[in-house]
Amino acid sequence: MNKKILLGTAALIFVAAALSFSDKLANRRDERIGKPMATISSIVGTDSIRIAKGDKELLLVTDKDSVWRLGSDSGFPADAAKVSRLIDDLTRSDVQMLVSDAKEPAESFGLATATEVTLRKSGSDVISFKLAGQRDRGGLYIAFGRDHRVYLINQPLDVVPEESSWELKRLLNVSANQIQRLEFKPDAASGKKAVVLLRNKAEDAVKIETLPTGAKESSQTRTHEGILSAVDYTKREAGSSPDAQKAMAKPSMLMATLFDGRSFEVKVGSTGGASKRYFISIVAKSGQQTPSKEAQEIDWINSVMQSQTFEVSSMVAERFLKGLDDMVEKKGSKS
Numbered sequence: 609m610n611k612k613i614l615l616g617t618a619a620l621i622f623v624a625a626a627l628s629f630s631d632k633l634a635n636r637r638d639e640r641i642g643k644p645m646a647t648i649s650s651i652v653g654t655d656s657i658r659i660a661k662g663d664k665e666l667l668l669v670t671d672k673d674s675v676w677r678l679g680s681d682s683g684f685p686a687d688a689a690k691v692s693r694l695i696d697d698l699t700r701s702d703v704q705m706l707v708s709d710a711k712e713p714a715e716s717f718g719l720a721t722a723t724e725v726t727l728r729k730s731g732s733d734v735i736s737f738k739l740a741g742q743r744d745r746g747g748l749y750i751a752f753g754r755d756h757r758v759y760l761i762n763q764p765l766d767v768v769p770e771e772s773s774w775e776l777k778r779l780l781n782v783s784a785n786q787i788q789r790l791e792f793k794p795d796a797a798s799g800k801k802a803v804v805l806l807r808n809k810a811e812d813a814v815k816i817e818t819l820p821t822g823a824k825e826s827s828q829t830r831t832h833e834g835i836l837s838a839v840d841y842t843k844r845e846a847g848s849s850p851d852a853q854k855a856m857a858k859p860s861m862l863m864a865t866l867f868d869g870r871s872f873e874v875k876v877g878s879t880g881g882a883s884k885r886y887f888i889s890i891v892a893k894s895g896q897q898t899p900s901k902e903a904q905e906i907d908w909i910n911s912v913m914q915s916q917t918f919e920v921s922s923m924v925a926e927r928f929l930k931g932l933d934d935m936v937e938k939k940g941s942k943s
Contacts, residue, residue, distance in 0.1 A: 658724075795929075805832060854879045
């Protein structure tokens with residue numbers, strides 16, 4: 609009896625060793641193992657990316673100026689940094705091992721609900737792959753094109769066919785040293801007074817144009833020079849919603865003038881009670897000394913403001929909801 613058990617055990621060990629050897633041999637012979645999903649040279653010049661999952665599909669394309677856009681070369685701008693990050697991740701995601709070469713891989717790999725991604729250049733596919741399920745011990749299962757083989761890569765890739773995940777969130781990004789004049793006109797219901805900040809030279813600090821008698825200007829006034837930098841929205845939608853219309857009925861307004869003559873009329877309004885939603889609208893104008901690139905950006909901002917509604921965070925909104933009291937020292941303050 610003991611002899612039979614020993615023989616059976618030896619047979620199992622032999623089979624396990626054979627399978628292990630076979631697996632290592634398959635991995636050693638597979639040309640993808642130990643290499644990144646894509647090489648830099650192969651994906652340089654990519655001009656379109658298709659992302660699909662189930663019944664959802666998103667297309668990212670470049671226009672004649674190599675600007676990434678959503679849907680078509682005239683679509684809303686995509687976040688170029690996110691596109692570059694995806695392309696860079698493909699060159700850093702090494703294929704660790706072959707986990708299945710079966711014609712019909714196990715459902716546990718998640719290929720049935722995989723996200724399909726295809727990079728194209730000049731009308732031809734550069735690389736096509738499926739992002740399948742996450743492995744419990746880390747890593748992500750993938751498959752290339754129509755190849756039935758399933759591999760494991762060393763890091764997850766966050767790729768979804770949602771416009772909100774790829775759209776450019778930045779509406780304005782004007783550096784502080786370009787600001788010449790800021791005129792705040794708070795909503796009457798806020799009880800705040802209007803105030804103007806200005807300066808004659810970029811190296812000067814903005815100051816209150818007319819400081820009330822006995823008042824002392826706040827040491828934080830200069831922070832408002834960066835009011836038009838990193839103005840990001842949180843949500844956009846086509847047309848105008850009832851909430852947006854209500855919010856913009858009586859907004860607070862900022863008139864900003866730059867040294868090159870550009871001007872921005874920014875309106876911010878809110879709706880809701882304890883949980884407020886903030887909306888923003890911008891009207892921009894070029895000046896005689898405005899560079900052509902900046903003039904194009906002004907044309908773009910005016911265009912999207914006519915067709916889209918933009919919601920912003922409370923943090924962004926609060927920048928524009930200022931008045932005179934926010935620019936002077938409070939009584940009893942030591943600063």
